[in-house]
Amino acid sequence: MATVTAAEKRDQAKNAYNAFLAVCPSRQLLDRISDKWVVLILCALGGDADGGIGEPAAMRYSELSRLIAGVSQKMLTQTLRALERDGLVTRTVTPTVPVTVDYALTDLGLSLYRTTRRLRHWAQDHMDEVRILREHYDADH
């Protein structure tokens, strides 16, 4: 009876998750990360604020709130707490008056940021094309 190597264990673990299945935990995780606020928050913390030139950096709640136009206080708080729970973001409270709270990507968060950054770029890079295709669709329907 051969023992299972660590690499084999990892392969088995991979095959155990299938996000197409509603009951699979990875599905719930995929549902969570396929969320517009998650995408924008990770991009902000990843340093995309000034067009993609920056480095990952800690940001304050109020900075995030100002940068991500349209996010409600409730959704920002809720999403940041969820990201913290999933280990994607650190939340560092400094007992100043008023209190200051810094949020920053963890290594895990950084690994996901590299994909959400692509999503944002895709939306910006293909906006013109999609716009035209929408007009064609609307003319035909």
Next chain:
Amino acid sequence: MATVTAAEKRDQAKNAYNAFLAVCPSRQLLDRISDKWVVLILCALGGDADGGIGEPAAMRYSELSRLIAGVSQKMLTQTLRALERDGLVTRTVTPTVPVTVDYALTDLGLSLYRTTRRLRHWAQDHMDEVRILREHYDADH
């Protein structure tokens, strides 16, 4: 007065879109593609159904419905129509009885699929890690 080259025009167009701004069209596009059903539909049409080994292929509505566990008829229809309008998916109706409708990725859809595939993989590959981090978070709160 130098004329603007095509490459410069493209650069300018890129700078014109900023998905952090709520009023920017690319923001609405990002909101659309940062959607769990979009991600799963693109992965299904991209050939991920059998674990990532397949090729992009046309699929029927009913095939998609069966593969993507938990999607309602309403959300599947609604999302497919939106993807068609954006030019990411083709919808081909064959007047059989009953009717058969095939959905397939366009080239544009394929380009986005390459990123949504990464999202799905990330969720599956990091599920164990996130699970442990959640337990740590819950123990601390």
Next chain:
DNA sequence: GTGCGTACTTCCCAAGAGAGAGTAACTCTC
């Protein structure tokens, strides 16, 4: 006749997002 398949369409209700204001503690300006 009943049940299956096809791909939607429709209706009602539930869940969660959105909007706005409140909280505490402090600082600054008039």
Next chain:
DNA sequence: GAGAGTTACTCTCTCTTGGGAAGTACGCAC
């Protein structure tokens, strides 16, 4: 002193949209 600003939330009410379920028309099998 009053009022406005800052910080990062918390709370309440309203509205939007997703979820759930059933309906539609036609052909085929039993």
